[in-house]
Structure formats: structure tokens, C-alpha cells
Amino acid sequence: MGRLRKRIFFGAGCNTVCFGAGRPEFHPTKPMPSFETYLRESAQGTLTQISNPDFDEGIMANFMAGRFLKQGNLPGFLPMMVPGLAGKSCMRVEGACGSGGLALAAAAKSILADMADSVFVAGFEVQNILKAVYVADVLAGAGYFNGERKQGHAYFFPGIFSDRAGAYADRYGKDAARKAMAAWYQQAILNARKNPKAQEYRNASPDLLALGMTPPEAGKFVSHLNLYDCSKVSDGASSLVVASEEGARKLGLRPRDMIELTGFQGVEGDITKPPVDATVLENTGRAGAAALEMAGISAGQVGVLELHDCFSITGMLALEALGFAPAGGATRMVLEGHTAPDGNLPTNLSGGLCGFGHPVGATGVRQMVDLLEQLTGKAPNQVQSGKDHGMMVSMGGNDKTVTALVVKRTA
Amino acid sequence: MAKAEWEERMRAVAVLGAAGKMGSGIAWVVLKAMADLDGRGNGVPGSGQFDLVLIDSRSDAAPAFKRLREYLRGQLLKAAEKSIGKLREWAQDRPDLIENGEIIQAYVDGAMSILRCESDPAGAKGARLVFEAVFENLELKRDLYARLKGLCAPDTVFLSNTSSIPISLLDRSVGLDGRILGFHFYNPPAVQKLVEMISASQTRPETIALGRELGKVFGKIIVPSNDMAGFIGNGHFIRELLFAFTKYRELRALHGDAEALVLVNRATQDFLIRPMGVFQLLDYVGLDVFSMILEVMRKHALPEAAGDALFADADLDAWLAAGVRGGQLGSGEQQDGLFRYELNKIAGVMDPASLASGKGITYVTLAGTDLFGKAVDSLGPLPAGHSPWSAMAKDPNKQAKLAGYLDALKRAPGLGARLGREFLDHSHTVGEALVRTGVAASAGDVSKVLMNGFFHLHGPADWTP
Incomplete structure (x- = not known):
């Protein structure tokens, strides 16, 4: 693929608080905000940043509102969020956890x-309507139901990525893998503590590394992951504006408040087939390479990274798939602090899925909102990178529905 | 392979008094074990090979059974959600059960199909194991066992939840031929790990062995006790309560009646680091139930055991006569007794003086005396190293901290510390007496009962007077 034929910008991003266990205001038996509340709040946050909210189109990302909320026909909520979308073209996209991308x-x-x-x-x-044991049923829909669910773990996706973590540990060393996953958890929480909207913002555990080192218990959970390796059940919404130069001008968005899309690629894997190599995120690798190629940059030019770390191991596998670390090298990269805010590739600065939370359908949009804030200097956990580019990978299921996007500063 | 005897017997079980507080808990423990056996063998429970009959003859049985069914269904659901991994394994040959939700629902529905509710004890016919948890009254139990003996097969094994009535009395008077065992669950049976297992001299060895197996199946800690009225748990608890009444009377002159109740209760909670004080525990048990146990012990216990001959208390009798009850509703809601409760927390204390003056039961709050919460001025400071029970129970360094605290308590000034020492001295004496008279096999067993059945953090052996 060649370069983009038009300039495309992201701006006016907004994330709601990521709600769920860990937030002090969360209590599983107390009334919780409705999904409409999240949608309105997020839209409000976006609309206040633009002077003329006249859009040509609306797109809604969501995974399983049909099961969690018994609500389908989601495009109809876009005009509720943005009245100007009434009478315009709207659609909903679904690619499990990769819906946002x-x-x-x-x-x-x-x-x-x-x-x-x-x-x-x-x-x-919005998932906290159900207990985790039933949330697992719903999220298992991101796998191949007829082919995998019956034999799968009760906690289906933790089971899937536990298998990957086990394969990784077998190949590259159990100790190093566990230590790096613990370091990943620690980094996620430390970043989340800087982000008031993160689910783990108030996490005050004194020894994160020790928690991360908790030996997995197959009898209680899964064989190769502990609970700290996992993103939690989360509720929330995110929104932003995607615009051409002309569109941005009409909306009243200034270039310095936006970032520019320079490359992107979607890749799909056959959901009915298991991965060829459990230690490799093949489709993530393909999408990332193509997006970088379109952007015309090398991996080394990326200054901030947003990875889909639904599990600590997934974040590490993505580092390798994208070429930031050699096969088996993500452990060292994480343990040496290269992905920390003061490292050479600050990653998941708002906490990532492990720290910010994972409101599934919102996550891909949330990642872009966070890149936007980082590259325009407005992030709560701001780093000063000498590099102009940012990159994100949105992933659905077991490395099946993947979108990689590369962006750069405009100012 | 032939099934073990316990496994065979677990296919046909009856629980008598099943709608009561203890009975419903025992029904849950038994149902869970049966459902798991059925599920492990047949994918999900509900194969039709298991039968649990829940019997209660109370007059309002219909609403009580409805509540019981709701309770059991709720318990099953929680248990199934918690053990979903195991349930998925059991159901792996059921292609129609795929999602957690489907498997959990099938487990709950299948388990509920194991049980039936009956109001006539005749429903126990056919049961090979009978758990009995009717009211703590010798005549009532004797009549019931006499009827069951005529109904059930001759090799039926009976497990009585009595907390005080000698098993040998029941066995001999009905002629159960050594096939009855005391199987004393602690309240609530769903949560409490302890079962006191009481055998008499004529109890058959195979009955005792069966009791031990069942303890394992139910995931309980079995502590054997000799057949001496009150056994270990009540042997200690009843004597401690009687001691508490004497302390209450000592404090009355100086502090007034109501405050004296509070002081003894708070001293035994705070200074002994227990989950609740002695008088709150009395309310929890119920003054009426306590009095029944006292009566049994008066008739059948060895009075000389701990030098506390009477097994009676005039204040207790007066309060009971005036209608002070305590106890809990089936929902677990604590009823007013010596204290008034709001949401199961102490909110007022009965004023014995107004009771004595014929004004009926009145509850008061006392200025300067926090009923349940922070400091009680008259008790003085807590000794060094003190932590509240809930914090101490969770402390990984609990043993060392408790040892340090008890050491500090030995020398600490103030009324609370003095009362604490007196209660611990008394507890130590009772513990020694229970071992000396053969009720408990060892001081360790007394501690095991107090720590697992009463949630004490230390036993009589940890304190030297």
C-alpha cells in the first residue's frame, strides 16, 4: 500500500472514567451508571472541544451490548450522543476487543x-451488569464458539492467553517470563496511578512486583497467569473526531490540537483456526508492519506506543510481533525498563488495559484518545519524547481482528 | 469397584428439623455433598439416583419450606459459580451444556431436584442416613427416634445435632443399638468448619468411622468428644456464661446494671480479642436455647467438673420469664435480647433495673460508654500489642503477636485487663477440667473447638494463670 491520498486527523478525544472493581465508588451490588450515561458523558467531552459539531457520519464501536444490555441497533444511539448526526449516515462495527480499531x-x-x-x-x-463468571461467557464470543468454547476454560480468554504464556515460558524461560509479566503489571499500575480516569488510579498496593510474582494456581484460575496478569471487567466509553483538513477546519479544530494519521492496516485471521505458533501474534505483526510501511517509518521512529495488553503476556508478545523486541526479547525489554515512561519506548502511559481498564468496545478508541493527548502535550502522564510518531494496535480475540495505526504530531 | 459405605448411604438421606436455623444449614451441607457426588458421577446432578428428604413438622411449614428452598437455591448458585471449573469438567460429556451460565443453571436445577420437603417424619422411611436437628429437648428427641426406629431400616444411621444431650441416653432409651452419633455442627453450618462428634461407650465402631468419613465429605474439622452433657463446646461456653453472670453481679454495685452488662461484654470481646463478647454470643444463641442446654447439663453433667455446681442462674431465669429472648430469624437477622440490634449491630443495652421495677424490657444507650465501637472509659486502656479480632485474625504474624499481647495483658492495669485475666484463668480451669473428666481427649482438642467453633484466636492452653 502506498501513502494515504488525503491527510486525516484525530482530535477532540474524550474518555470517561473506566469503572469497575478497583474504583472506590464501585460496588457490585449498588446501582451503576447506565450505558447511556457513559455515551452522553463521552460525547459531551468531545463536543465541548469543537465549535461547530456538524459531522458527516457517525461510527459506534461495541462488542456485546446485545448480550450485556440486550440492546442492538446501536447506530441509533449516535444521534442521541450528537444531535447533529440525526439524518446522517451511522453504523456500528464489531470485531470483539478490536472493535475500536x-x-x-x-x-x-x-x-x-x-x-x-x-x-x-x-x-x-458496559459489563459490570454480570458477575465475572458470566462475563467470561459473553467475552468468549470473541473466540470460535462451536469449535473452542466447550473444551475451553471457564474463564475462556484467560485460558487462551494462559496457554500462550505457558508456551512462551517453555521456550524462553519460566523465571524470566514471570518476572517480566510482574514488571508489566507494576508498570501498568504505576502509569494508572497518574491517570485519574484509570480503573486502577487508586490502587495503593505497596508491593506491586510481589503481587505480580504471585504463582498462578491452576485449580483456582488458570495455569500460567495470575489475576494481576489480567485486565479487569470494565465499563466506559470513549469518543473522538476523525476529519480531513477540510472537515477539521469546519469543526473548528486547530491543527495543534490534533494528530495526523500516517499509516494504518487492518488484518483478519481465520477465527476457526488455532495460532500456528502460540508464542507469536502473527496478525498483530502483519498489521503493524503494514501500518509502519504506509507511514514510511521504521519501528525505531515510534516515540509512544499503545498496546492491547488484555493480559501482561499479550503486551509482551505484541512488542515482539511489532519488531520492538526480538523473539523472546520482550522479557528483557520490559525488565530493563525500556517501556517505562522514562524508557526509550514509553508504552501504555495511561495504564493500558491492565491499568486503565478494558471497556471492550471502547478500548481501541481509548488508545487513540491517549495517543492524541500524549502527542499534543495534554496527557495526565505526559512524557517528553523527541520522536514525533505514535503507534497503536487494537486486537480482537486471539490475535484475529487486528488494526494497527501510526500517527504523528502536527506541531 | 464397590462404593464406599458412606457413598452408598449418601444416596438416601433425611434431615429432620430442616426448616430451623441449624437444620437448614445442615440441609445445605448435605445437599451440596449429594449434588457434588451426583454431578461427579453423572455430569450434572439430577440423575435420579439421589434422594434428600427435608422434614419439618412445624405448624407454618409451607412458608418455612419456601424460604428453605430459596435459601438452598441461593447457596447452590453461589457454590456453582465458585466451582465452575470443576463443574465444567464434570459436564464435559454433555454437548448441550457449553457456557458457564448453562452449566451453573443445570447444576442448580439438578441439585434442587434431589430434594423434597415433607412435614411428616414418616418421610424419612427409606433414608439410610438421618440427620436430626429438632429442638434441644430430650423428650422430643426420644419420641422422634422411637418413631424413626419403627420406620427406617434396622441398619439406618442417625446423626443428632444435639449440643448437650448425652447420646447414650438417646441410644439406650430408644434402643438404637449403637447406630446413633452426636454430630454437632456449629452455627451457621454452611460457614463453620467445626463438627463435634460424640460417641458413647455403646456406639458401634463402624458408626464412628462413618462419622469421620462424612466429616471429610462435608469438608469439616471433626473433633471427637466424649458423651458428657454439653460436650466440649457447651461444656466451656455454658460455664463461661455462668461465670460472666457472676462478674456482672460484681460490677453492678459500682457501675449500675446496664453498664455492668456492657462492661462484661466489651471486656470479653476487646481484651480477649474475640469476634463478640459473651453476652452478645448469648443473644446470638438465644436465651431460651441457652436455658434448655443449661437444664440438660443440670441433669446430666458432672457438676464437680469445674467447681461450678449449680448450672442455673437466677438473673437468667428472671430475664427469660420477662420475655428477653435473642436468637435469630431464619434470615440471620439478630433478634433483640440483652442488647437491642440494628442491622445485626448492638444499638442499645437492656436495663435490668427497669425490668426489675416491672416496667418491661427497655433498652438504653449509655453516655460515655460506647456499646460497640471505640473506647469504654471504665475498662481502661487496652494492653500493648492489641489489635481488634478482625485484624488479628488476618495477621500473618498472628501467633507471635498474640503471645506478646497475652503477655502484656498479664501485667496491664485497669478493670478490662483484670476481667480479661479472670476470664482467661477461668477458661484455663474449665479446659483442664474437660480433659481431666475425659470429655476432651486433650487440651489441644478444647482449643480446636474454641478456635474453630467460636472463632477464638487462642485457647485455654495458651494461657497460664
Whole structure:
């Protein structure tokens, strides 16, 4: 793929608080905010940043509202969020945990196709309606139900990524893998503590590394992951604007408040087939390489990174798949602090899925909002990178629905 | 392979008094074990090979059974959610059960199909194991066993939840031929790990062995006790309460009646680091139940055991006569007794003086005396190293900290510390007496009962007077 035929920008991002266990205001038996509350709050946050909220199109990312909330036909909520979208083209995209990335790509494509100059993109998920044991059932829909669910673990995706963690440990060493996963957890929480919207913002555990080192208990959970290796059950919404130069001007967005999309690629894997190599995120690798190629940069030019660390091991596997570390080298990269805020590749600065939380359908959008804040100097956990580019990977299921996007500063 | 005897017997079980507080808990423990056996063998419970009959003859049985079914269904659901991994393994040959939710629902529905509720003890016919948890009254139990003996197969094994009535009395008077065992669950049976197992001289060895197996199946800690009225748990608890009444009377002159109740209660909670004080525990048990046990012990216990001959208390009798009750509703809600409760927390203390003056039961709050919470001025400071029970129970360094605390208590000034020492001295004496008279096999067994059945953090052996 060549370069983009038009300039495309992201701006006016907003994340709601990521709600769930860990937030002091969360109590499983007390009434919780409705999904409409999250949608309105997020849209409000986006709309207050633009002077003329006249969009050509709206896109909603969500995974399983049909099961969690018994609510389908989600495009209909876009005009509720942004009244100007009434009478416009709206759609919902679904690619499990990769829904947000799909929405960003779909918006970019509408602009590239000259079908829209400005697209309002939102993502959300509300899951705390169910207990974790039933949430696991719903999220298992990101795998191949007829082929995998019956034999799968009660906690299906922890089971899937536990298998990957086990394979990784077998190949590259159990101790190093466990230590790096613990370090990943520690880094996620330390970053989340700087982000008031993160689910783990108030996490005050004195010894994060020790928690991360907790030996997995197959009898209680899964064989190769402990609970700290996992993102939690989360509720929340995110939204932003995707616009052409013309669209941004009409909305009243200034270039310095936006970032520019320079490369992106979606990749799909056959959901009915297991991974060829459990230690490799093959499709993540493909998407990342293509996005970098389109952007015309090498991995070394990326200054901030947003990875889909639904589990600590997934974050590490993504580092390798994207070429930031050699095979088996992510352990060292994490343990040596290269992904920390003061490292050479600050990663998941708002906490990532392990620290910020994982409101599934919102996550891909949330990642772009966080890149936007980092690269425009407005992030709660701001780093000063000498590099102009940022990159994110949105992943659905077991490395199946993957979208990689590369962005850069405009100022 | 032939099934073990316990496994065979667990296919046909009856629980008598099943709608009561203890009975419903025992029904849950038994149902869970049966459902798991059925599920392990047949994928999910509900194969039709298991039968649990829950019997209660109370007059309002219908609403009580409805509550019991709701309670059991709720317990099953929680248990199934918690053990979903195991349930998935059992159900692996059931292609129709795929999701956690489907498997959990099948478990709950299947388990509920094991049980039936009956109001006539005749429903126990066919049971090979009978758990009995009717009211603590010798005549009532004797009549019931006489009827069951005529109904059930001759090799039926009976497990009585009595907390005080000698098993030998029941066995001999009905002629159960050594097939009855005291199997004393602690309240609430769903949570408490302790079962006091009481055998008499004529109890058959195979009955005792069966009791031990069942303890394992139920995941309980079995502590054997000799057949001496009150056994270990009540042998200690009843004597401690009687001691508490004497302390209450000592403090009355100086502190007034109501405050004296509070002081003894708070001293035994705070200075002994227990989950609740002695008088709150009396309310928890219920003054009426306590009085029944006292009566049994008066008739059948060895009075000389701890030098406390009477097994009676005039104040207790007066309060009972005036209608002070305590005890809990089936929902677990604590009823007013010596204290008034709001949401199961102490909110007022009965004023014995107003009771004596014929004004009926009145509850008061006392200025300067926190009923349940921070400091009680008159008790003085807590000794060094003190932590509240909930914090101490969770402390990984509990043993060393408790030893340090008890050491500090030995020398600490103030009324609370003095009362604490007196209660611990008394407890030590009772513990020694229980061993000396053969009720408990060892001081360790007394401690085991107090720590597992009463949630004490230390036993009589940890304190030297």
C-alpha cells in the first residue's frame, strides 16, 4: 500500500472514567451508571472541544451490548450522543476487543473515499451488569464458539492467553517470563496511578512486583497467569473526531490540537483456526508492519506506543510481533525498563488495559484518545519524547481482528 | 469397584428439623455433598439416583419450606459459580451444556431436584442416613427416634445435632443399638468448619468411622468428644456464661446494671480479642436455647467438673420469664435480647433495673460508654500489642503477636485487663477440667473447638494463670 491520498486527523478525544472493581465508588451490588450515561458523558467531552459539531457520519464501536444490555441497533444511539448526526449516515462495527480499531479505520476509509469530511467515532462497553463468571461467557464470543468454547476454560480468554504464556515460558524461560509479566503489571499500575480516569488510579498496593510474582494456581484460575496478569471487567466509553483538513477546519479544530494519521492496516485471521505458533501474534505483526510501511517509518521512529495488553503476556508478545523486541526479547525489554515512561519506548502511559481498564468496545478508541493527548502535550502522564510518531494496535480475540495505526504530531 | 459405605448411604438421606436455623444449614451441607457426588458421577446432578428428604413438622411449614428452598437455591448458585471449573469438567460429556451460565443453571436445577420437603417424619422411611436437628429437648428427641426406629431400616444411621444431650441416653432409651452419633455442627453450618462428634461407650465402631468419613465429605474439622452433657463446646461456653453472670453481679454495685452488662461484654470481646463478647454470643444463641442446654447439663453433667455446681442462674431465669429472648430469624437477622440490634449491630443495652421495677424490657444507650465501637472509659486502656479480632485474625504474624499481647495483658492495669485475666484463668480451669473428666481427649482438642467453633484466636492452653 502506498501513502494515504488525503491527510486525516484525530482530535477532540474524550474518555470517561473506566469503572469497575478497583474504583472506590464501585460496588457490585449498588446501582451503576447506565450505558447511556457513559455515551452522553463521552460525547459531551468531545463536543465541548469543537465549535461547530456538524459531522458527516457517525461510527459506534461495541462488542456485546446485545448480550450485556440486550440492546442492538446501536447506530441509533449516535444521534442521541450528537444531535447533529440525526439524518446522517451511522453504523456500528464489531470485531470483539478490536472493535475500536475497526471504527477508527472505517472512519479513515470514509474520508479517503470522499464520502465524509468529518466522522464522530465512539466506543463503549458496559459489563459490570454480570458477575465475572458470566462475563467470561459473553467475552468468549470473541473466540470460535462451536469449535473452542466447550473444551475451553471457564474463564475462556484467560485460558487462551494462559496457554500462550505457558508456551512462551517453555521456550524462553519460566523465571524470566514471570518476572517480566510482574514488571508489566507494576508498570501498568504505576502509569494508572497518574491517570485519574484509570480503573486502577487508586490502587495503593505497596508491593506491586510481589503481587505480580504471585504463582498462578491452576485449580483456582488458570495455569500460567495470575489475576494481576489480567485486565479487569470494565465499563466506559470513549469518543473522538476523525476529519480531513477540510472537515477539521469546519469543526473548528486547530491543527495543534490534533494528530495526523500516517499509516494504518487492518488484518483478519481465520477465527476457526488455532495460532500456528502460540508464542507469536502473527496478525498483530502483519498489521503493524503494514501500518509502519504506509507511514514510511521504521519501528525505531515510534516515540509512544499503545498496546492491547488484555493480559501482561499479550503486551509482551505484541512488542515482539511489532519488531520492538526480538523473539523472546520482550522479557528483557520490559525488565530493563525500556517501556517505562522514562524508557526509550514509553508504552501504555495511561495504564493500558491492565491499568486503565478494558471497556471492550471502547478500548481501541481509548488508545487513540491517549495517543492524541500524549502527542499534543495534554496527557495526565505526559512524557517528553523527541520522536514525533505514535503507534497503536487494537486486537480482537486471539490475535484475529487486528488494526494497527501510526500517527504523528502536527506541531 | 464397590462404593464406599458412606457413598452408598449418601444416596438416601433425611434431615429432620430442616426448616430451623441449624437444620437448614445442615440441609445445605448435605445437599451440596449429594449434588457434588451426583454431578461427579453423572455430569450434572439430577440423575435420579439421589434422594434428600427435608422434614419439618412445624405448624407454618409451607412458608418455612419456601424460604428453605430459596435459601438452598441461593447457596447452590453461589457454590456453582465458585466451582465452575470443576463443574465444567464434570459436564464435559454433555454437548448441550457449553457456557458457564448453562452449566451453573443445570447444576442448580439438578441439585434442587434431589430434594423434597415433607412435614411428616414418616418421610424419612427409606433414608439410610438421618440427620436430626429438632429442638434441644430430650423428650422430643426420644419420641422422634422411637418413631424413626419403627420406620427406617434396622441398619439406618442417625446423626443428632444435639449440643448437650448425652447420646447414650438417646441410644439406650430408644434402643438404637449403637447406630446413633452426636454430630454437632456449629452455627451457621454452611460457614463453620467445626463438627463435634460424640460417641458413647455403646456406639458401634463402624458408626464412628462413618462419622469421620462424612466429616471429610462435608469438608469439616471433626473433633471427637466424649458423651458428657454439653460436650466440649457447651461444656466451656455454658460455664463461661455462668461465670460472666457472676462478674456482672460484681460490677453492678459500682457501675449500675446496664453498664455492668456492657462492661462484661466489651471486656470479653476487646481484651480477649474475640469476634463478640459473651453476652452478645448469648443473644446470638438465644436465651431460651441457652436455658434448655443449661437444664440438660443440670441433669446430666458432672457438676464437680469445674467447681461450678449449680448450672442455673437466677438473673437468667428472671430475664427469660420477662420475655428477653435473642436468637435469630431464619434470615440471620439478630433478634433483640440483652442488647437491642440494628442491622445485626448492638444499638442499645437492656436495663435490668427497669425490668426489675416491672416496667418491661427497655433498652438504653449509655453516655460515655460506647456499646460497640471505640473506647469504654471504665475498662481502661487496652494492653500493648492489641489489635481488634478482625485484624488479628488476618495477621500473618498472628501467633507471635498474640503471645506478646497475652503477655502484656498479664501485667496491664485497669478493670478490662483484670476481667480479661479472670476470664482467661477461668477458661484455663474449665479446659483442664474437660480433659481431666475425659470429655476432651486433650487440651489441644478444647482449643480446636474454641478456635474453630467460636472463632477464638487462642485457647485455654495458651494461657497460664
